[in-house]
Every structure is written in structure tokens, then in C-alpha cells.
Amino acid sequence: MDNHRTAPKEQPLRHLLDPSYPLCREDVLWALGFIKKKVADRAPEWSGLDRPQLLAHFACFADMALLLLHRRSPSSHETACFRSMLSELLPRD
Structure with missing residues (x-):
């Protein structure tokens, strides 16, 4: 029996x-949509974040969206920032 309890959406x-x-355009689009939905649903994973953290997440989200608009690939720093933000959407075990 599989002991992994990861929800399909995760x-x-x-x-x-x-x-x-390596992140591709479709991955980033999916992740931005996922983040948008989580924020709209008032994600409990982010409810405890302070204002500076929320602003940093917003800046990272906006950077990735702008990269898509300009059809540029993210730098290693931008990818690391994006992955860090995404990791906070996973439920804590």
C-alpha cells in the first residue's frame, strides 16, 4: 500500500x-493559476504570513508573470524565489 497522502492537486x-x-512556461502558468486560486480561497498556508512576507510573495508572483509576458526565461534567483513561494503552499506534515 502507498503511504503517500499527497493530494492530487499538490x-x-x-x-x-x-x-x-527545469521550469517551463506551462509549469509557470499552472503555478501562477494555482497561487491565484489559493489566494482567492484565502489559503490557510499563508494566513500567518506577515506583511513583508506577503509583499515579497507578490513581488515574486509579479516577476514571474512579467517574465511570461516578455517571453524571457527566469534566472536562477527568480526560479529559487518562485520555488520558495510555492513551497509555502504545501501543507505542513
Whole structure:
């Protein structure tokens, strides 16, 4: 029996957090949509964040959205920031 209790919607998210996995445009689009939905649903994972953390997440979200608009690939710093933000959407074990 499989002991992993990862919800199906979290499986792509866990995949994107793998540092050896190169992010592609479709991945970033999916993740931005996922974040948008979580924020709209008032994600409990982010309810305890202070204002500076929320602003940092917003800046990272906006940077990735702008990269898509300008059809640029994210730098290693931008990818690390994005993955860090995404990791906070996973439930804590």
C-alpha cells in the first residue's frame, strides 16, 4: 500500500519544487493559476504570513508573470524565489 497522502492537486506542485527540474512556461502558468486560486480561497498556508512576507510573495508572483509576458526565461534567483513561494503552499506534515 502507498503511504503517500499527497493530494492530487499538490503532486504537480511537488514536482515543480524539485531543483533538478527545469521550469517551463506551462509549469509557470499552472503555478501562477494555482497561487491565484489559493489566494482567492484565502489559503490557510499563508494566513500567518506577515506583511513583508506577503509583499515579497507578490513581488515574486509579479516577476514571474512579467517574465511570461516578455517571453524571457527566469534566472536562477527568480526560479529559487518562485520555488520558495510555492513551497509555502504545501501543507505542513
